[in-house]
Amino acid sequence: MAQYPRYYTPLQKLGASGIKLFAWAVLLFLILPILVIIPLSFNSEPYFTFTEGMLALDPEAYSLKWYHDIWMDGKWTLAIKNSFYVGIMATLLATVLGTVAAIGLSNPLVPFQRTIMALLLSPMIVPLIITAAGMFFFYTQLNIAGSYFGLILAHAALGTPFVVITVNAALAGFDYSLVRASLGMGAKPVYTFFKVIMPLIRPGVISGALFAFVTSFDEVIVVLFLAGPEQRTIPRQMFSGLREEISPTILAVAVLLVAISALLLLTMEYLRARSERIRMGSTV
Amino acid sequence: MSIPELSRDEIREANRNIRRKKILAILFVTPLLLFIFITFVAPIATMLYRSVYHPTVAELIPDTLQQLDDWDADSGELPPPQTLTLFAVELKRLAKERLSGKLAEEINRGLPGSSSLIKATARKLQRVDDAELQSQGDQLLLASHPKWSGVEVWQTIRRAGSIFTDDYYLTALDLERTPSGEIVQRDTQIYLKLYWKSLKIAFYITVLTAIIGFPLAWYLANAPSRIANTLMILVLLPFWTSLLVRTTAWIALLQTNGVVNSVLQWLHVINEPIEMLYTQFATVIAMTHILLPFMILPLYSVMKGIDPSYYRAALSLGAKPIPAFVRIYMPMTLPGLSAGALLVFIISIGYYITPALVGGTDGQMISNIIAFHMQSSNNWELAAALGSLLLLLITVLYWLYDRLVGISNLKLG
Secondary structure, eight states: OOOOOTTOOHHHHHHHHHHHHHHHHHHHHHHHHHHHHHHHTTBSSSSSSOOHHHHTTOGGGBOSHHHHHHHHOHHHHHHHHHHHHHHHHHHHHHHHHHHHHHHHHTSTTSTTHHHHHHHHHHHHHSOHHHHHHHHHHHHHHTTOTTSHHHHHHHHHHHHHHHHHHHHHHHHHTOOTHHHHHHHHTTOOHHHHIIIIIHHHHHHHHHHHHHHHHHHHHHOOHHHHHHOOGGGOOHHHHHHHHHHSOOOHHHHHHHHHHHHHHHHHHHHHHHHHHHHHHHHHHHHO | OOOOOOOHHHHHHHHHHHHHHHHHHHHHHHHHHHHHIIIIIHHHHHHHHHTTBOOHHHHHSHHHHHHHTTSOGGGSSOOOHHHHHHHHHHHHHHHHTTOHHHHHHHHHHHSTTHHHHHHHHHHHHHTSOHHHHHHHHHHHHHHHOGGGGSHHHHHHHHHHTOSBOOHHHHHHTTEEEOTTSOEEEOSSOOHHHHHHHHHHHHHHHHHHHHHHHHHHHHHHHHSOHHHHHHHHHHHHHHHHSOHHHHHHHHHHHHSTTSHHHHHHHHTTSOSSOOOOTTSHHHHHHHHHHHHHHHHHHHHHHHHHTSOHHHHHHHHHTTOOHHHHIIIIIHHHHHHHHHHHHHHHHHHHHTOOHHHHHHOTTTTOOHHHHHHHHHHTSOOHHHHHHHHHHHHHHHHHHHHHHHHHTOGGGOOOO
């Protein structure tokens, strides 16, 4: 089944098959740890391990009770609500600010472009523990530590670099004569923005928004430092769960999160294919 | 060909047009710049400030410190009697307000042994009435303990009284200041060792991701695009999966009765389960798994753009396969390799969550000790100093990344 170029010597073919084997092993290393938690989350015993019954495929050994537990436990339902609320609000804020800034930055007339870019992307590079400690000091002074408002601001700041990057990339192939044409034909700037610029950069904006959402949805350290008990999010709840009492409820939550990531990944791939089509269309 | 001359008005009009566009573009960037300044830069600045700002002593004994300002610390003589009296009065006030212990703790850090001195003196002075203290406070103070007649304690008090301090940086670098003001190394190294260990762990992870990421990226880049796109999902799914989920998975895999131990026992590779969770090994393996996509993605996108005919040309010109690969193909992958390596190194050096959950004591990194000082020991100033040093390290790496790769070339997904 393997097709190697005809000029390959037997030794080269062996080498190529060796690399292929190694590549597959690495792929397994990447994916197996994630797959392994799926059966474990249906364990009927309160352990993180496969029981004998599970290995014997005994239906008794499997149960849905940990999934049921998520909905029964007020802590988890609050965490789920918080994660979506904070994530969506932070994403909206980050997407609007990031998109507008990326459009401005794409203009070569802006002075200190490189410095501004480095500054805008720094929330992505600075270790979260430093960001979280600084935010704790500063937000306490402003009296917004331990509030939804403070947490949303913090997560929006962490999400903006991704929006700037993706919108910036979407603008790379952007044809500015379209804007001139629109304005020249008498369209108002706002109308031009929503009807000409936006449709063309939309895949970039949406993928930036998805990145911003995932950043907030996945973030623990800032939540650990800034949030009060009312603002606990899913990862925060998982973190304390893993430190205190390890229960398979965490595995059930983890499986749900994997499902969400798979959904996001598919959306992302769809968008990428679309933006490639758009880019092809605009350059021809 | 002659260029038609523009009239002055036309030039002015064109310039005005450019200026208007420039202002508009700047106005677009401003909201986010302001937002980042308030929500992100100001917090970082606050942390830097907290690492040097320590007004505790200055707030406890303001009057004494004001007088000590005029005292020549190197003269070898005691401060003047009225300063001593003032200190006695302030110490009595602190004793009454139950704050003398705090002062004792602060001074003790500069001069070990002065904690009991200050506490004992404060207890004695509390019994003296105000009038007597005002008239002969200095005598009482000197009589209470012979150490008060030495200059060392006064030097220490004066130094501790300054609002800004480099003490926390000294601690963070495992240095300390002797009472006479010299900076010497501490007997036991804690933080330098931890920085060194973090660098080492980050280095292991970077090398591991490169070694196992390179062949996979090569395979994906050279596979037919249909297969490559499908397999790419196996790389991207972990990338998009929550960090906590992946750390949870590694706990399930590595624990004593976990999957890895069970499989190894079942295969009769081992007889007794190995302790893998809560070790440095667990930190390295889990973080390698988590950061591997950051190595594969830039490598893949660079390899995708390498024309296979270079390698083929080398072969047909008589090069042996392996030298041709090393000398022709590998150098062309360097941009991707350096981008991936720097990215993995930068991310792993400041990692907190995974070491905290799977690392035990051996697998802790510098972020964990910062979190410890923020949350458990409440030594916020030391946490800020440790964080500032880490920030310096990251800034250097970030600058390097920008020089080598260009920050705006950063691509996602």
